[in-house]
Amino acid sequence: MGDRTNLPRSAGTAAERDNEINPPLRQPLSLILASASPRRLSLLKQIDVFPDAVDPADIDETANVQERPRDLAQRLAKEKAEAVARRHKNVFLLSADTVVAVGRRALGKAETEDDAYAYLKLLSGRRHHVYTGVTLITPAGEAVSRVASTAVIFKPLDISEIRAYISSGEWHGKAGGYAIQGRAAALIRQIQGSYSNVVGLPLFEVANMLKGKGYPLGAERG
Numbered sequence: 001m002g003d004r005t006n007l008p009r010s011a012g013t014a015a016e017r018d019n020e021i022n023p024p025l026r027q028p029l030s031l032i033l034a035s036a037s038p039r040r041l042s043l044l045k046q047i048d049v050f051p052d053a054v055d056p057a058d059i060d061e062t063a064n065v066q067e068r069p070r071d072l073a074q075r076l077a078k079e080k081a082e083a084v085a086r087r088h089k090n091v092f093l094l095s096a097d098t099v100v101a102v103g104r105r106a107l108g109k110a111e112t113e114d115d116a117y118a119y120l121k122l123l124s125g126r127r128h129h130v131y132t133g134v135t136l137i138t139p140a141g142e143a144v145s146r147v148a149s150t151a152v153i154f155k156p157l158d159i160s161e162i163r164a165y166i167s168s169g170e171w172h173g174k175a176g177g178y179a180i181q182g183r184a185a186a187l188i189r190q191i192q193g194s195y196s197n198v199v200g201l202p203l204f205e206v207a208n209m210l211k212g213k214g215y216p217l218g219a220e221r222g
C-alpha cells in the first residue's frame with residue numbers, strides 16, 4: 001500500500017508509466033498512388049494530398065461482355081489497387097479508373113487519330129457520362145470503393161472543329177478521346193456533377209474516403 005500511495009495520481013499501470021517515458025513510435029501514414037496518370041497526382045495536390053510514392057498498375061483493361069460502364073470503372077479501380085497492394089504493406093493505397101460512356105458503350109482511351117475522330121463524332125451534340133471508380137486500401141488491408149458519375153454535354157461539332165482538336169494531340173491516351181482540362185473545354189457546353197471526376201479523380205469523394213479511413217488531411221497532417 002505504502003508504495004502505491006507514494007506514486008503520482010496519474011501514474012496508472014506499469015505499462016502506462018513506461019509509455020510516459022517512451023511513448024510508442026507512431027507508424028508513418030504513407031500513401032501510395034497506384035496510377036501513372038500525372039493528372040491524378042496534380043488533382044491530389046490540389047487538396048493538399050501528397051502521395052509518398054507513385055506505383056502504377058499494369059492490368060488488362062478490357063471490358064467483360066455486357067459489363068456496364070459504371071461497373072467496369074469500379075472493377076478496374078479495384079483490380080489496379082489489388083495488383084499494386086501486393087508490393088506494399090501497411091500503407092494507404094489509392095487507385096482509380098475513368099471510363100467515358102455513351103449509353104451502355106464504354107469508349108476506351110484514344111490511341112490513334114482514327115480513334116479520336118470516331119469518338120468525337122459520337123460525342124458531338126450529345127450528352128454522355130464519365131465514371132471514375134476509386135479504390136482505397138487501408139494499412140489494415142481493408143478496401144473501399146466508390147464510383148462518381150458526371151454528365152458531359154458537347155456542342156455539335158463540325159468536321160473542321162474535330163480536325164482542329166485532333167491536331168492539338170490532347171486526345172492521346174485520354175478516355176473518350178478528349179481532355180476537359182485542355183482545349184476541349186471550348187467544345188463542352190455543360191457538365192452536371194464533379195469536374196475533377198472527368199479529369200480522373202473525384203476529389204470530394206476521395207477526400208471523404210481518406211478522412212473516413214483515418215488518413216490525415218490538410219491541417220490534421222501537421
Ligand SMILES: Cc1cn([C@H]2C[C@H](O)[C@@H](COP(=O)(O)OP(=O)(O)OP(=O)(O)O)O2)c(=O)[nH]c1=O
Pocket residue numbers: 034035036037039056057061080096097098099100109130173174175176178179180181198199200
Ligand atoms: C475524359 C477525360 C479523361 N482523362 C484521362 C484521365 C485518365 O488518365 C485517362 C483514363 O485512363 P485510366 O485508365 O483511367 O488511367 P491511366 O491509364 O491514365 O492511368 P492509370 O491506369 O495508371 O491510373 O483519361 C483526362 O485527363 N481528361 C478528360 O477529360
